[in-house]
Amino acid sequence: MWKGRFSQPTADLVQKYGESVSYDWKLYKHDIAGSIAHAGAQLRAGMLTEEEFASIRDGLLSVQADIEAGNFIWSQELEDVHMNIESELTRRIGAAGAKLHTARSRNDQVATDTRLYCRAEIDATVELLHDMQRALVTKAAEYAETMIPGYTHLQRAQPVTVGHHLLAYVEMLDRDVSRLLDCRRRLNVSPLGSGAIAGSTICLDRVGIAEELGFDAVTENSMDAIADRDYIMEMLFALAVVGTHLSRLSEDLILWCSAEFGYATLSDAHTTGSSLMPQKKNPDVCELTRGKTGRLYGNLTAVMVAVKGLPLTYNRDLQEDKEPLFDSVATVQLALRVNAEMVAAMKINTARTQAAVSDPMLLATDLADYLVRRGVPFRSAHSLVGRAVALSVESGTPLNELTLAQYTEISPEYGADVHEVFNLERAFALRTNPGAPNAANTARRLAFWQEKLA
Known part of the structure; x- marks a missing residue:
């Protein structure tokens, strides 16, 4: 040539x-x-x-x-x-x-091609994100009222429900959809006609070309049009965040499926065995998702590093944007497909979750709130409940089985109704603020997502 x-x-x-x-x-x-x-x-x-x-x-x-x-x-x-x-x-x-x-160069040609590619793959990825959301919403509806411990620092914290927990990931994936669509809006301008760097003396109808290809507008600076790879970096970032969310879900499921937790069981079709230990049932899909997320980060970093030192306009370094882009698209799309299928087939072990959520320590904060409603400043209430927890641990007596006399010995602020705090249904019913895991809130949010994703 x-x-x-x-x-x-x-x-x-x-x-x-x-x-x-x-x-x-x-x-x-x-x-x-x-x-x-x-x-x-x-x-x-x-x-x-x-x-x-x-x-x-x-x-x-x-x-x-x-x-x-x-x-x-x-x-x-x-x-x-x-x-x-x-x-x-x-x-x-x-x-x-x-x-x-x-009247064109391979410079504006490849810039146009990659924008068209990114636009199409964003549309495909958004549909797969919706499929993943649907799988989570269906499973959340199935276990909407199944209580389970919520964790901070991987320590039991407060009671939530499986439905509320899974819907948290639906919210995350919705932000992923929003990020990708926002990226799509920014990239949907046509660089074709920018030539190698300074356009061409043979002026074609750039606006007409853009309209035929479904672009919203044309680029306004030929040098920027050729050098710009922001849209690729932005898309790679959005895909990396999708990976982050799938990886966090994977970690939850890895823990839930362990013998120590025992909250969930994945289907045989979405797990593997061991070549040595016949009893093993390994959550390989989750582990691979967690591992592949590192590749998504690497792809983003590779393109950002390739671009960061380039003077305007085209440099051959920009050829290095394609493989990371293609790899991230393929990785995320396959991850979404297999994870949606896996979640749809997952079962929750309700007997195990009920046993775990029955730990009265999960309602220690509710006990502090009880004292606050009786006029005790929160910091004082926190200390008084801490003393009750210490007594429970030292005596080997569950928090809900300490006697009224033991509570009032800690503080006369504890009343005769103190043990009502440990009723789980009542504890959930008191959480009426928007976003809290009570049954009505969960039902409303499920209905919202079911309508939106229909």
Whole structure:
């Protein structure tokens, strides 16, 4: 493609080192769509005849059909997806194919392709996030009122419900959807027509091209349009946060499925065994999700480091944005599919959760609130309950089985109704603030998500 300037062919090692077609072939559909829109603008500008445009359009669509049928041979010598498609088009239709690249560069071409790719994959990922939310909402509805200990510092803290716990992840995933859609809005501008750096003296209808490709607008600075990879970094960040949320869910389920907790059981289809220990049932999906999240962080870091020192505009370093992007998209999408399937098949061991949530220590804060309602300042109430907890631990007597005399010996502020605090149903009913895990709040939020995700 540049033989006019050079007297020697590119060395084999340089070709191998610099090729990107082994992975950027994934952009083929977007490259072809962009080329057809570009050819349409050439037609409107009088640079192509109707026959030439039809030949280019039909030739590109025939190339796409061969790619999708697995009949296209990618050439490393042609470096990338763009030149492979253009070269094959020219071979098939002749001189008209050689006109296609007029008024564009591979710089604005690849910038357009990757924006189209990111837009499509954001849409696909959002749908998978909704599927994951649906699986969590369905499971939360099934166990909406199943009580379970909530934890801070991985120590039993206060009672919640399985429904409330799982809905926390639905909220997280909703923020992921919002982040991705916000990223989509920012990236949906067309750089095509920016050329290599400074546009072209052959001015095509950039707005018309943008509209045909579904962009909201065109970029306003040709140098920024070529150099910009913010949208890739932003998308990689959003995908990394999706991984964070799936990893946190994975850690919860790993703990819940352990013999020490025993709160949940994953299906045989979503667990593996041991080659040595026949009793093992390992939560490998959860562990792999937790591990793959590190790759998502690495991909984000790789692109940010590649971009951070680049002067304007295009530098070959930017070729290194594709593999991390493709890998993060594939990793997150597969993770969402398998985790949604796994959650849908999960069972909660309600007898075990009920036994765990019956620990009266979980209501120690409620006991402090009881004293506050009797006029005791919270810090004093906290201390008085701490003394009751210490007595419970020292005597081996559950907190709810300390006698009234023992409580009043600690403080006369404890009344005859002190033991009513340890009624779990009453404790949940008192949590009426929005966002608290009472039955009415959970039911309202379940109804909200069921309607939104329908």
